[in-house]
Amino acid sequence: MDMSTSNSSTMVMMVPWLHFTGGDSLIFKSWHPSSHGAIAGACIGLVIFAIFERWVNAMRGVLSVYWRTSSSISKPLKVSAVSDGVEEVNISPVPSQRPALRVRRVPRTIPPFLPSHDIPRGALFAFQALLYYVLMLAVMTFQAAYIISIIVGLMIGEVLFGRYAGGAKTHFSH
Incomplete structure (x- = not known):
């Protein structure tokens, strides 16, 4: 797959299998971590980014419970x-x-449309979808270290924030 630009004679080939080599474009065209330190830094950034995605998901759950209890339907x-x-x-x-x-x-089984609840809920979902797509772009490089970092970050984030994402569905009793 030739990904060369018209202004440059260099050819960038995408490696279509799992690999640990550097030089892949990560999210931006100009970001090519190639040294071991740069790849490690990118992996740390992806772990933090994946944890952040799980936090955003947890905040969606918390806000959903808040909006449900503050609406007149409940x-x-x-x-x-x-x-x-x-x-x-x-x-x-x-x-x-x-x-x-x-x-x-x-x-009522279906809550009414409340702009003060539904517009921020939609915006938060769109933001979370953006985070999903950024993580997907990193996975599509087939760089195994990035994929492992994302999975580890999602796991850490779920351990830290997963209990909030379900909202009031889960109960803890002594």
């Missing part, structure tokens, strides 16, 4: 007659001719 229903969510309603035009009908109120 607040308890006010029922006048019975506290178990059943309300007695008389449907007869003349009082006390028919027995009262028990009506069960079902809470």
Whole structure:
């Protein structure tokens, strides 16, 4: 695969198999870590970047729980007659001719669109998608040290922040 530019006579070949050699373009055209120190520095940066991606995912989970609890959809229903969510309603035009009908109120299953919640949620998801694609570009170099660094960074980030990403779904009891 010839990746040469029209202004340059040098030819850059992409190695399409796992390798530990340097010289691959990492994320930017001008970033070519080739020495052992530069590759090690790039690996450290990728570990930190992958940990950051897991932190962003955790913050999405925390904010999702916050938005769910602060919206009116999750607040308890006010029922006048019975506290178990059943309300007695008389449907007869003349009082006390028919027995009262028990009506069960079902809470909404789909939350309403709230711009103050949904726009930041969408922006945060788009930012996380950007992080995913940057990590994917690093993996597509087939540089094994980069791939290992990303996997280690994702593992460390999940260990540190994974319990927050699920929000209120997981409970810890003594």
